[in-house]
Amino acid sequence: MAEFKVVVSDTTGHTRQFEVDGQDANRFLGLDLGDEVDGSAVGLDEATLELTGGSDNAGRPMRGDVTGADLKELLLEGGVGYKPTRDGERKRITVRGRQISDSTAQVNAAVVEETPIPVLLGEEEPEDADEVR
Numbered sequence: 001m002a003e004f005k006v007v008v009s010d011t012t013g014h015t016r017q018f019e020v021d022g023q024d025a026n027r028f029l030g031l032d033l034g035d036e037v038d039g040s041a042v043g044l045d046e047a048t049l050e051l052t053g054g055s056d057n058a059g060r061p062m063r064g065d066v067t068g069a070d071l072k073e074l075l076l077e078g079g080v081g082y083k084p085t086r087d088g089e090r091k092r093i094t095v096r097g098r099q100i101s102d103s104t105a106q107v108n109a110a111v112v113e114e115t116p117i118p119v120l121l122g123e124e125e126p127e128d129a130d131e132v133r
Contacts, residue, residue, distance in 0.1 A: 002029055002102050006042050008049060010111040014118060018042040028107060033064045033098040036112065044111070044120045053080070053108040054100065062096045062104070069101035 003021035006028070020028070024041040031037060031051060039047030054062040061081045066072050073094050076082040081095045100107060111117065118124040 002026060002104075004028075004054075004104050005106045006049075006109055007106060008039075008042060008044065008109050008111060008117060010117050011114055012116045014116050016117050016121075028100050028104075029102070031100050033062060037109075039111070039120070044117070046113075047115065047120050048112040049109040050112050051100070051107060052110050054096075054104055055106050056096050056103050057105045060094055060096050062098055062100075064098045066095060066097040067099075068097040069099040069103065070097055071095070072097065 001022060002025035003019075004025060006018045006020055007015060008018065009015045020041060027037060027041045028051075033051050033053060035051050037049050037051065039045065039049050042049070060071065063074075063080050066074070071094055073092055075090055076093050077090050078084050082091055082093045084090070096103070111120070115126070116124070119126050
């Protein structure tokens with residue numbers, strides 16, 4: 001049974017971490033980075049989430065340019081998974097593909113709407129609520 005953490009961020013800089021398992025985790029299985037999923041899986045009922053990244057149990061990052069969910073060894077010059085320390089430096093790095101599977105430990109997602117996470121969770125009032133009254 002799939003079980004992982006979902007880290008959700010919004011455009012205002014708020015970030016929250018949710019643990020999902022069972023039926024909610026199954027909604028993410030088989031999706032690729034860049035796909036959209038309903039936010040009710042993590043308790044954000046009125047939101048749509050875009051999958052932006054993730055990692056497995058060993059901390060290997062998911063890359064959007066690698067198909068499938070398997071491990072691949074890539075010769076990287078930079079980008080997700082490797083940051084070179086000097087010009088021209090390359091290194092062979094093991095990364096995971098863009099598809100979410102049982103071996104995924106963490107999924108990163110972003111709220112598609114402009115609404116902040118505290119408002120979606122009901123912790124704060126929306127800013128335009130005063131104008132409505």
